[in-house]
Amino acid sequence: MTTHPVLSVDKLSTAFRVERRWREVVRSVSFTIGPKETVALVGESGSGKSVTALSLMRLTPRDSSRITGSVILGGRDLLQLPDAAMRQVRGDEIAMIFQEPMTSLNPVLTIGFQIAEALILHRGMSRAEAEAETVRLLDKVRIPAATSRIHDYPHRFSGGMRQRVMIAMALACRPKLLIADEPTTALDVTIQAQILELIKLLQEEEGMSVLFITHDMGVVAEIADRTVVMYGGEAVETGTTADIFARPAHPYTRMLLSAVPRLGSMAGHPHPVPFPKIDRTTGLPAPPEEIPDTVARAERPVLEVQDLTTRFEIRGGLLGRARGRVHAVEKVSFDLRQGETLALVGESGCGKSTTGRSVMRLIEPLSGSVLLDGEDIMALGERELRERRRKMQMIFQDPFASLDPRMTVGAAIAEPLVINRLASRAEAREKTAELLRRVGLSPDMAGRFPHEFSGGQRQRICIARALAVRPRLIVADESVSALDVSVKAQVVNLMLELQAGMKLAYLFISHDMAVVERVSHRVAVMYLGEIVEIGPRAEIFGNPQHSYTRRLLEAVPVPDPARRREKHRLSNEELKSPIRPLDYVPPERLYREVSPGHMVQVSDSAPPLPVVAAA
Structure with missing residues (x-):
């Protein structure tokens, strides 16, 4: 028995008017999505994948865009529907979730009101019925205490929880098709793994089809039945995900797969190894070159950090009195040698970026010492600090925001x-x-x-x-996390080449464990402002001791479709709040040495810390 596709796209082309001329950015793209099937649309920024999704939904600017071809859903061509009928299709038969949930949610309306609005509009429910259904939907997407949280505003949720709210909103009208446009790109690796598992689970329960747009081939392997590879506005390769990973035919597909960092690929390599350089005509990698040991172990460390502590006061009430403190960085200690890369890893909110800014004194720490070439940075006045900053420079996540x-x-x-x-x-x-x-x-x-x-x-x-x-030291704060996979590989290789040539010390701040494994000599894992495990890269990845380190590693997507059906042992817990009462005294932390240079916090099973509300 032949099943009809849920969505059939034929020769879809989209052009935009630029300086009085039509410029085609999507050219003759065709694919189908079957019932309960997940199709991945994959490619780098500028390949046309997001424009394809917006064209399906007819969300491109009406006056400056032109869409041709056909998009058949339920026997109707969406491109020919009147505006009123298309509005009914959106949210009812096709739902869409975007990369940044905060820009999709109205900040002045509660999340319960926003979800209920769709139920009242599309399903004709009363306000009371819609509120009861909203609670059920929030429970379904695993948001704890859903009954009380429907009255919260979007800013009260973490990034991962906001994305769950968006998924709940998308599911409200039981759509036939869910379009997910880079829904996990901005999320930490553990939250990304939770969202991917959630989408797969809901797809099984609801029986919906999914069009998943991404540039991450690891995510494609985790979630997609079939894959459409886009390059320069065209679909250059289409097939089952297993076939595309096993036998990529197009050079661009081979290049994308070659540039994917694979966890465990550094086993046996004592030093960082650049990504293999890709031949753009064949898509095949050249053998990677191992960088010789550049670490100056005999000399004094370039950077010595001891008991660094940074806290922020939370004020509230009419008089603006302090009501609590964010313990952002708590007694962090490490050193960093010439020619060495120490990676600081952890989820958003763990304190790694605050640590980098505190080392630079872009944020003033509460206490501790920071020695740069033996000189205490904390003791310097403003003028002397400005002069010493020549020796330490910072590279930020968003280069556009860093440049005038x-x-x-x-x-x-x-x-x-x-x-x-x-x-x-x-x-x-x-x-x-x-x-x-x-x-x-x-x-x-x-x-x-x-x-x-x-x-x-x-x-x-x-x-x-x-x-x-x-400089002697560069603090790289998520400096490659916003880049496409192949561009990320090029920038990482550049940083490694510069380190080898100039003997630079890098404090590499990242949540991307696969990239960290490739570039680092040593790794420090941060959780709630503290270093819970630190040691040589091979030890942290090969013999992780702390439960949080193991959780980070287990959440990394594996670019192998054969392992897609494996269930991840994931916790749906959010990262605990670092906000503490004013009278809170942090407990003394003890560490044990697992092997030379490999230390782990022994208070792994410490009782929960007291928390105060931010409001």
Whole structure:
């Protein structure tokens, strides 16, 4: 018996009007989605995958876009429906969830009101019936204490819980098809694993089909029955996910798969190994080159951090009195040697970014010591600190937000040289050209503005600017997490090459465990502001001792469709709050040595910490 597809897309093309000309960004894309089937639309930024999804829903700008082809759902061509009928289809027969839930939720309405609104509009329920159904939906997506939380506003939820709210809203009208556009990209690895498991479970229970849009091939292997690979606005390869992973035919597909970091691939490699360089015509990787040991073990560490503590007061009430404190960083200690990479890993809210900013004194710590080449940074005045910051530079997650949009990139790179009196303006121009070459860009790009570059190129510019003052230490705060998989590989390789050539020390802050395994010499795992495990990379990945470290590693998506049916042992708990009462005294933490340099907190099974509400 032949089953009809839930959705049939034939020769879909989308063009946008740019400067009075039509520019086609999606060209003749065709695919089908069967009942209860998950189809992944995969490709890098700019490949056309999100525009394809918006075109299916007819959500592109009416006056400046043109959609042709056919999109058949339930025997009707969605592209030919009147606007009123299409509005009824959206949310009722097709639902969509986006990458950033906070931009999809109204911040001034409770989440219960927003979900109930869809039920009243599409299913004709009364307000009381809609509220009861909202509680059932929130229970279904595993939001604890759903009855009380329907009256909460979006800002009261974590990123993972907000995405669950969006899924509950999408499920409200029992759609035939769920379109998920990069729904896990902005989430931590453990939360991503929970959301993927939730979507799979709900799909089985509700019997809906899923169109899953992503650039992460590990996620594709976890969730998709079939895969459509997009490149340059075209579908270049379509097939079962198992076939595409086992026998990729198109060079671009092979390139995507080759660039995926695989957990465990570094076993037997004592030092960081760059990603293999990919031949863009064949998509095949060259053998990776192992970087020689660059760590200066005999010398004093570049950075020595002892008992670093950073807290933020929470104020409330009419008089703005302190009501509690965020214990963001609590007695953190580590050192970092020349030519070494120490990775700080953990979920959002664990304190790793605050640690990096506290080391730089971009945030003022409460106590502790930070020695840079033996000098206590904490004891310096403002002027001396500004001078010492030449030795330590920071690369942030979002390169566009780090660059002045009104300043050419050449001026942005030259500025620290001129301000620190390291070069005249003429010399700074010459050094800027040299730095652009060093990070793989052309010197003639110096006259362009940040918006004229891709995300990967902008991050290279930020690296060039950080290198301008010849630092000893670079704090890289999620510096590759926002990049596509192949661009991420290129930027990581660049950082490793620069480290080998300039003996740089990196404090590499990340939640991407597969990338951390490839780039780091040592790893420190943070949870609720504390380091719970620290040691050589091979020990942390090969012999994890703390339950939280094991949880992080178990949540990493495996790019192997054969393991798709395996159930992950995942907790649906959110990261506990680091907010404590004013009189809270942190317990003394003890560590045991598992092997040389490998320390784990023995208070793994400590009683729950007291928590106060933020309000």
